Structure formats: structure tokens, C-alpha cells
Amino acid sequence: MQPCLRIGLTGGIGSGKSTVAQMLQDLGATVIDADAISRAATATGGSAIEAIRTAFGAQFIAPDGAMDRDRMRALAFSEPDAKKRLEAIVHPLVGQAIEAQFHAAQATGARCVVFDIPLLVESGHWRHRLDQILVVDCLEDTQVARVLGRNGLDEATVRKVIQTQASRAERLAVADLVIFNDGLTLDQLRKEVRQIAPHFGL
Template structure:
């Protein structure tokens, strides 16, 4: 089994690359999905968020109001750090549980740890490779405003809250350029998977 990290910044196309890797045969540990799961109704993290940030961070149905909380934490670094302190340890623990299950049941697998904050949360230890999905900032900004319905100022604030993408590229062992067509991104992703699969067989 080999384990590679997959990261990028918001609206860089990381989820698209993860989908292509999964289709190729990789097993994906999806930190975004885990982060959604740990704040589901009935989970301790959701109650802790409610206590710290207020009842209005929940919808009338008792779900996390992601849009409202997102606006708050992207405008307030202290609030963002507090939210991360609530969510990240729980996400990390679930990643470790999933990794242990894969190691037991699929010892020859290519495992991709799909983690947006891979560098920021210090999850790089033990990875055979780090894949960074790159998109130039103007394209990233355009995609983010269109996809999330944000103003340019709101989108720039969210982009600025993450480690600069160029810095991530400099620390990567593999880079997928997602500034072209979907077919071009898929071709690059398949080439990356084949390299990882060869390593897994060695």
C-alpha cells in the first residue's frame, strides 16, 4: 500500500481530480466529507459549535448553517481558528480510522488522502507523494464567484485564508494543472495514478 496526499486551494479543481483518481482505482479518504459528517446532527462537534458561535449557526431543522458560519470564519481569523480546533481533531481521528481499515483490507492499494488543508494541518508525514492541483488565481477567483455566488471581495477573502497555491506547488512531488480542459486534467490525473500504481507494485 502506498499513501499519497491530494491538495489544492478552494476552487482549484481538487474534487474533480479526486473523482478521476477514484475512477482509475485509487481508494480515496475524503477529508471534506468527513468534515461534513462530524458536524451532522447529533454529533458532539455540532453542539460545541452551537455553544461557541450561537444558536443562529443552526438552521431551523437543526443543521449547521454552513453559509452563515462560513462568512463569519472567513472574515474573522480568531473564529476560524476556534472552528478548526473543534473540527480538525475529529476529522484527523476519522482519517486514522479509515486508514487502518484500508491497511487491513487492501494492503496493495493506492490510497489518496484528499485533504484541502494538507500542509496547514501537518498531515504530510509518511506520504509517498504529494499531489497539488494548480489553477491560476484569476481562474480560481472566477470559478469561486460563479460556483458559490460570492462577490469578488468575499471570494478573495476565502482564497487569502489558505496557504498560497504557489507555495503548495513548490512543496509538491506531482502537480496537476487544472487551468485547461477537463480532458487535459483527466489525462494528467491518469498519468499520476499510473505512476503511483507502479510504486505500489514495487
């Protein structure tokens, strides 16, 4: 069985990282989406819900049984310790699910697994587990404009989110490959991804 390449994919909010992940998947990569796993853990019936209820109180669980994201976001911005406590609950569960999905991909003979990890740099423990890191980069104002156009958040909140993430310089410092996704059309972005794909055996 040929070895499976492990590619880390990261980028700040609004960088276009998820779009690049989908394009790599279209080219044959297996994508493991850490953000989707995290959302599932905090959704209705998710594996983190009872621990969140115990740690933060029932008021942080919405009527549908999911974590109240708006309330938790507000708390995390006002109390940095709250963010750490939430991460201590969610991150181990996400890590277990990522490992399970990776082993399943290996078992089916995947040539390339892309770990789509928004907080790859911030976590500090991914570099040694990956063969290459691809960073999707863009200007901060571009990030803000894209997020304002899709998420319904105000500009101050978006900039706060960006400030809690690794800086562009920190992400670029760990990158083996970079896509500068600023001012590109979807077709131009797809062309960039196709040019990089051979590095990943795709």
C-alpha cells in the same frame, strides 16, 4: 500484503482537486475526502454540533440542526480567533475519522489511498505521514471564475477565501507532482491524471 501508498492531494478552492480525486478513484485509488468528513461533522446530527452550540451559541445552529455555514463564515472573516476555535472543535474529529477510514482501507488491501485534504499545507502535520503529495494548481483568476460559477458567492468573498488558504507558491513548494489545471478540458485533465497514475501504482 503489499504496502499501501499514501498520497496527499491538495489544491486551492476552484483548482479542480475534487475532479482529480474522482478520476484517481476511477483508476482504482481509495479516496478519503477530508472536506466531506468535515461537512458531515457539522451537518445535522454531526459529531461537532453540540460542541459548536456550546462554544458559539444556539444562533450558529440552523433550524435543521446543522451548523449555519453562512453565519459562521461571516464570523470567521470578521474574527480570526473564531476560525481557530471552530477548527479546534472540528479538526480532531476529522482526524479521527480519516485514521479510521485509512485503517479500513488497509484492511481491505487497498494499494493506494489518496488523502484529499484542502488544507494539507496549512495544517503543517501531513508531510511526514504521506509518501507523495500531488498538487492541483491553477491561476487565481481561474479559481475565482470557477467558484463564481458554482457556489453563488460574490467575487470579494471568493478572494477572501483564497487569501485564507496557502498560497500557490506554498503548495508548490511541498509538491512531489503537479497538475497545472488551467485551460484544460475534462478529457485533457483525465489524460494528465492517467499519466501520473503509474507513480501511485495505479
